[in-house]
Amino acid sequence: MNQKGFEPKIIGFLCTWCSYTGADMAGTSRMKYPSNIVIVRVMCSGRIDPTFVLKAFQDGADGVLIAGCHPGDCHYINGNMKTMRRYPLMVKLLEGFGIEKERIRLEWVSAAEGEKFSTVVKDFTAKVKKIGPLNWSVQAGVSKEASSPGLKEARL
Amino acid sequence: MKKISIDPITRLEGHGRIDMFLDDSGKLANAYFIVPELRGFEKFCEGRPVEELMILTPRICGVCPTSHHLASAKAADAVYHCEIPSVAKKLRELMNSAYYVADHTTHFYALGGPDFVVGPDAPKAERNILGVVKKVGLEIGGRVIRQRAICHEVVSMLGGKYVHPSAATVGGTGKGLSEEERKKCQEIAEESVEFGKFSLKVFNDIVLANKAYVDLITSDAYTIKTYYMGLVDEKNKVNFYEGKIRVVDPEGKEFSKFEAKDYLNHIVEGVEPWTYLKFPYLKSIGWKGIVDGKDSGMYRVAPLARLNAADGMATPLAQEEYQKMYETLGGKPVHFTLANHWARLVELLYAAERFLELTKDPEITDPNTRVIPTAKPDEGVGVVEAPRGTLFHHYQTDERGVTQKVNLIVATINNHAAISLSIKKAAAGLIKGGKEVSDGILNMIEMAFRAYDPCFGCATHFLPGEMPIEIKIFDSNRKLVNIVKRD
Amino acid sequence: MTKPKLALNWTASCGGCEIAVLEIKEKILDVANIFDIVFWPCVMDFKYSDLEKFKSKEIDLCLFNGAIRTSEHEHLAKLLREKSKVLVAYGACACEGGIPGLANQFDKESIFQRVYVEIPSNQNKDKKFPQENNDMPEGKVQIPAFYDTVKSLKQIVPVEYFIPGCPPLEKTTWKALETVVKGELPPVGSYLGAGDKTVCEECPRKKEEKKIKRFYRSHLKLPEPEKCLLEQGIICAGPATRSGCEGACLKANLPCWGCYGPAQGVVDVGAKFMSALASVIDSDDEKEINKILEGIVDPIGTFYRFGLAGSILRRRKISQEKKG
Numbered sequence: 001m002n003q004k005g006f007e008p009k010i011i012g013f014l015c016t017w018c019s020y021t022g023a024d025m026a027g028t029s030r031m032k033y034p035s036n037i038v039i040v041r042v043m044c045s046g047r048i049d050p051t052f053v054l055k056a057f058q059d060g061a062d063g064v065l066i067a068g069c070h071p072g073d074c075h076y077i078n079g080n081m082k083t084m085r086r087y088p089l090m091v092k093l094l095e096g097f098g099i100e101k102e103r104i105r106l107e108w109v110s111a112a113e114g115e116k117f118s119t120v121v122k123d124f125t126a127k128v129k130k131i132g133p134l135n136w137s138v139q140a141g142v143s144k145e146a147s148s149p150g151l152k153e154a155r156l
Numbered sequence: 157m158k159k160i161s162i163d164p165i166t167r168l169e170g171h172g173r174i175d176m177f178l179d180d181s182g183k184l185a186n187a188y189f190i191v192p193e194l195r196g197f198e199k200f201c202e203g204r205p206v207e208e209l210m211i212l213t214p215r216i217c218g219v220c221p222t223s224h225h226l227a228s229a230k231a232a233d234a235v236y237h238c239e240i241p242s243v244a245k246k247l248r249e250l251m252n253s254a255y256y257v258a259d260h261t262t263h264f265y266a267l268g269g270p271d272f273v274v275g276p277d278a279p280k281a282e283r284n285i286l287g288v289v290k291k292v293g294l295e296i297g298g299r300v301i302r303q304r305a306i307c308h309e310v311v312s313m314l315g316g317k318y319v320h321p322s323a324a325t326v327g328g329t330g331k332g333l334s335e336e337e338r339k340k341c342q343e344i345a346e347e348s349v350e351f352g353k354f355s356l357k358v359f360n361d362i363v364l365a366n367k368a369y370v371d372l373i374t375s376d377a378y379t380i381k382t383y384y385m386g387l388v389d390e391k392n393k394v395n396f397y398e399g400k401i402r403v404v405d406p407e408g409k410e411f412s413k414f415e416a417k418d419y420l421n422h423i424v425e426g427v428e429p430w431t432y433l434k435f436p437y438l439k440s441i442g443w444k445g446i447v448d449g450k451d452s453g454m455y456r457v458a459p460l461a462r463l464n465a466a467d468g469m470a471t472p473l474a475q476e477e478y479q480k481m482y483e484t485l486g487g488k489p490v491h492f493t494l495a496n497h498w499a500r501l502v503e504l505l506y507a508a509e510r511f512l513e514l515t516k517d518p519e520i521t522d523p524n525t526r527v528i529p530t531a532k533p534d535e536g537v538g539v540v541e542a543p544r545g546t547l548f549h550h551y552q553t554d555e556r557g558v559t560q561k562v563n564l565i566v567a568t569i570n571n572h573a574a575i576s577l578s579i580k581k582a583a584a585g586l587i588k589g590g591k592e593v594s595d596g597i598l599n600m601i602e603m604a605f606r607a608y609d610p611c612f613g614c615a616t617h618f619l620p621g622e623m624p625i626e627i628k629i630f631d632s633n634r635k636l637v638n639i640v641k642r643d
Numbered sequence: 644m645t646k647p648k649l650a651l652n653w654t655a656s657c658g659g660c661e662i663a664v665l666e667i668k669e670k671i672l673d674v675a676n677i678f679d680i681v682f683w684p685c686v687m688d689f690k691y692s693d694l695e696k697f698k699s700k701e702i703d704l705c706l707f708n709g710a711i712r713t714s715e716h717e718h719l720a721k722l723l724r725e726k727s728k729v730l731v732a733y734g735a736c737a738c739e740g741g742i743p744g745l746a747n748q749f750d751k752e753s754i755f756q757r758v759y760v761e762i763p764s765n766q767n768k769d770k771k772f773p774q775e776n777n778d779m780p781e782g783k784v785q786i787p788a789f790y791d792t793v794k795s796l797k798q799i800v801p802v803e804y805f806i807p808g809c810p811p812l813e814k815t816t817w818k819a820l821e822t823v824v825k826g827e828l829p830p831v832g833s834y835l836g837a838g839d840k841t842v843c844e845e846c847p848r849k850k851e852e853k854k855i856k857r858f859y860r861s862h863l864k865l866p867e868p869e870k871c872l873l874e875q876g877i878i879c880a881g882p883a884t885r886s887g888c889e890g891a892c893l894k895a896n897l898p899c900w901g902c903y904g905p906a907q908g909v910v911d912v913g914a915k916f917m918s919a920l921a922s923v924i925d926s927d928d929e930k931e932i933n934k935i936l937e938g939i940v941d942p943i944g945t946f947y948r949f950g951l952a953g954s955i956l957r958r959r960k961i962s963q964e965k966k967g
C-alpha cells in the first residue's frame with residue numbers, strides 16, 4: 001500500500017496550555033517539522049471528544065495526533081487523565097473499524113518541549129506515510145449521508 | 157413457457173415470493189418458492205460476547221423473539237457448562253408458555269383460522285378477524301385482543317418488554333417473580349386455560365361439524381407424506397422448552413431420537429442459487445429434491461409435526477384433545493397440512509395448562525434466579541420449540557466466552573422444502589392445461605402456505621385485509637400477458 | 644375533508660416493528676379512523692405495483708421500518724420517499740441500521756462464505772451461492788442484490804422524523820402518532836415519541852458516585868438490587884442512550900443495551916458511550932487502566948450495538964486487495 005509521493009494528512013489536536021505552546025515554540029525556533037500536520041487547538045486534551053477523532057478520519061485524515069500536558073500538569077487538574085483513560089479505548093475502537101493503531105498517537109508535550117514536538121511529528125508522519133493513505137470514504141466504500149435539501153419544514 | 161410470479165406472498169423472516177413456470181400446454185412445469193432476504197446473523201455474531209447473543213439473535217425475528225432469546229440462552233448456558241437454578245428454568249418456561257398462548261391465539265383467530273371459521277369460499281372481505289367476530293360473536297374480538305395483551309404482560313414482567321425481552325442471561329434469568337406478580341400470573345394462566353378450551357370448542361362447532369371443511373382438510377391437494385420432528389420429554393410427550401429431538405417416519409414409527417448437541421449428525425442444509433434460504437433435510441436419508449415420501453429426507457416441524465413426533469401431551473386436557481384429533485383424522489401420523497390448525501389449538505391448550513402449573517409451583521417465587529458461570533466456555537447447542545418449529549442455536553467461543561462461530565437453523569427454515577412442495581402440489585392440482593389461472597387458485601395456494609404459519613402469524617391480520625397475492629403470467633418472451641390479483 | 648393517507652413499510656427488519664405498531668392495541672382502530680391506511684403489505688392487501696400508482700407526495704405519512712441491505716430495499720426507500728410528504732424512520736433499524744448494521748464489520752463475501760459454505764450443517768460441495776440472476780430450465784428467476792454495507796434510511800433518502808427503539812415501545816409509538824395527529828410537528832430531523840435525556844435520567848436505580856476498578860460482563864456479576872449497574876462495574880449503555888423506555892431492561896435486572904439509539908445531541912453513539920465508560924475508571928495508572936479495559940471484549944459491538952451503520956465511520960474498512 002506504500003505509495004511513492006504520498007503525503008499523509010495528519011490532524012493534531014493540541015491542548016492550548018502546554019502542547020500548543022510547545023508546537024509554537026518549535027515553529028518559532030525553527031525546529032522543523034513536516035507540514036503534513038494541521039493543528040487544531042483545544043482548551044485541554046480532556047476536551048477532545050472521541051467524536052473529533054472519528055470525524056477527522058471520516059474527513060480524510062491519515063493519522064491523528066493527540067497531545068496534552070504531562071500527567072500532573074493539566075491546567076484543569078485531571079483533563080489529561082480523562083484522555084489517558086479514553087485513549088486505549090479509542091485505539092481499540094479504531095482497530096475494530098480496520099484503522100491501524102499506528103494511525104493514532106497520544107503524547108505528553110510541555111510548553112518547553114518544542115523539540116520533542118518536532119521529533120514526534122516527524123516520526124509519526126513517517127510511520128503513517130509507511131502504512132499509506134487511509135482515504136476513508138473510498139476504503140470503506142461509503143460516501144457521506146444523503147443531504148436533505150428542501151427538508152426545512154414538514155406538513156401533512 | 158409462461159412464468160407466474162406471486163410477489164410478495166407474505167412475510168417469512170423476510171419477504172417471500174413464488175415464481176411458477178407453465179409449459180406450453182399450460183401445465184405447471186415448476187414452482188420456485190423464493191426468499192429474497194438475508195441479514196447474515198451467522199457471520200456478524202462472530203466476535204460478540206456470548207452472553208449478548210440472546211439479545212442480538214432475537215432480532216432475527218420479532219414474531220418469535222422469545223424463542224430465539226431462550227434457544228440462545230440455552231446454547232450460552234451450554235457453552236459455559238452451566239446448570240441453571242431450577243427456578244430459572246421454570247421462569248423461562250413460564251414466559252415461553254405465556255408467549256405460546258399469545259402467538260397461537262393470534263394465528264388461529266387472525267391469520268389461519270378465518271379460512272375455516274368463516275369458510276374458504278366466503279367472500280374475501282369476510283375472511284379475516286372481523287369475519288370471525290361476526291360468525292362467533294362480538295365479544296370474541298375483544299377476547300382475542302385481551303388474551304394477547306395479558307400474555308404480553310407476563311413476558312414484560314420478566315423481560316422488561318414484550319418484543320425483544322431482556323429476561324434470560326447465562327446462568328438463569330435476571331428477574332424472579334414476587335408473590336404479587338405470581339398471583340397475577342396465575343389469574344392470567346387460569347383465563348388462558350379457559351380460552352384454550354373455548355377455542356377448541358369453536359373449532360369443533362364450526363369446522364368439525366361441517367363435512368365440507370373436514371373433506372378439505374383431508375383432501376389430497378393438502379397432503380404430503382414426510383418425516384416429522386419435535387422435542388419430547390422423557391415420556392415422549394410434547395415439550396416446548398427442553399428434551400430430546402425425536403423424528404418419526406411417514407408411517408409414524410420412531411426414526412431417531414437425539415440430544416440437541418448431536419444435531420449435526422442428523423440434519424444437513426442444502427443451498428440453491430435462486431433463493432437466500434437454505435433447505436434442511438435428514439442426513440441419513442439424503443436430499444432427493446422437493447419430493448415427499450419415505451425415501452426423501454424432507455421433514456416437517458411446527459404444531460402438527462410436534463404432535464406426530466410425540467406420543468401425547470403432558471397435561472390432561474390437552475391429552476384428551478390430542479386423542480380426539482387422531483381418532484377423528486384416522487390415526488397417527490396425520491399428513492394433512494391443514495390439520496396444523498387443529499394441532500395448534502391442542503398446543504394452545506397445553507401451553508395454557510403448563511403455564512398454570514408453573515404459576516402454582518411453590519418454587520416459582522424463589523429469588524435466586526441466577527448463578528455465575530464458572531467453567532471455561534467452549535461450545536454449546538441450545539434447542540427449543542418455537543411456535544413455528546424446532547429452533548437450533550449452536551455457538552463456539554474462545555476461552556473468554558467471545559463467540560467464534562455461530563450456526564442457526566431457524567424454525568420455519570426446517571419447513572422450507574415442505575412448504576415449497578405444498579405450494580407446488582396445490583398449484584399443480586389447480587393449474588390445469590388450457591385453463592386460465594383464476595383468483596380462486598390464489599386462496600388455495602395461500603392456504604397451503606398459511607397452514608405452516610410462516611412467521612407472520614402474529615397480530616397482523618386483525619385489520620381487515622388479506623395476504624397480498626398477485627400472480628403474474630409471462631409468455632415465453634417474458635412479456636406480461638396476464639395478472640391475476642386479489643383486490 | 645378527506646383523511647390523511649398513511650403508509651407503513653418494512654425492509655431489512657425482523658417484523659418486531661410491525662408488531663410494535665400493533666402493540667398500541669385497540670388504539671390501532673383510532674389510527675384507522677384518523678388515517679386512510681393506503682399501504683401496509685404485512686397486514687393488508689396492497690402490492691408494490693399499487694404503490695407505484697400513487698402520485699408524487701400523495702401519501703401524507705409513511706412509517707418506514709428496517710435497514711437497507713439489498714437493492715430491493717433501496718428501491719422501496721426511494722419510491723416511498725417520492726410518494727410521501729413526511730417520511731419517518733421507525734425503529735432502530737431504520738434510524739441507525741439497528742442490529743443488522745453490525746454486519747458492517749464484515750462484507751458480502753465473508754457473510755456468504757459463512758452462511759452458504761462454512762456452516763457445519765451445510766451440504767454445499769459445489770460452493771453454490773445465491774445469484775441475482777438464475778437461468779433455470781423453465782426460465783429466469785431473479786433475487787435482489789445483496790450489498791456489502793448496511794445503511795440507515797437517511798443515508799439513502801432525506802427523512803423528516805425518527806422514532807427510536809428496537810422496537811419502539813407502545814408509549815413511544817402512541818406519543819409519536821399523537822404528535823402527528825395533533826399537527827404539533829417539531830422541526831425536521833427531530834425524534835418523536837421518546838425523551839430528550841438519557842436512559843440514566845429515568846432509570847429507577849440509585850445513583851451515587853461512579854468509580855470502578857473492573858468492568859464486568861453482564862453474566863459475570865450478580866447485581867445488587869436497586870443500585871446503578873455501572874457503579875457496580877456492569878457495562879450499561881444507559882449514559883449514551885436516549886430516554887423514553889423508562890429503563891425497561893433495568894427493571895428486569897439486566898443492563899440497557901442501547902436500543903433507543905444516541906441520546907439527544909449525540910452525533911456518534913459509540914464515541915459517547917466510550918467516553919462515559921472511560922470516565923468511571925478509577926485509576927491514573929496506564930497499566931491498570933489497560934487491565935480494566937480488558938473487560939470490554941468487543942468494542943464495536945458494545946459501543947455501536949444498535950447503531951454501527953448510522954455512526955460516523957459506518958463500517959469496517961473493506962480490504963482493497965480483496966476488492967481489487
Ligand code: SF4
Nearest residue numbers: 659660734735736809
Ligand atoms: S428496530 Fe428492532 S424490532 Fe424493529 S425491525 Fe429492527 S430489529 Fe426488529
Ligand code: SF4
Nearest residue numbers: 843846871872879881
Ligand atoms: S448506567 Fe445503567 S443502571 Fe446506571 S443509571 Fe444509567 S441506565 Fe441505570
Ligand code: SF4
Nearest residue numbers: 888892899900901902
Ligand atoms: S433499557 Fe435500553 S435496551 Fe432496554 S428498552 Fe430501554 S433503551 Fe432499549
Ligand code: FES
Nearest residue numbers: 015044045068079
Ligand atoms: S490543559 Fe493541557 S491537558 Fe488539560
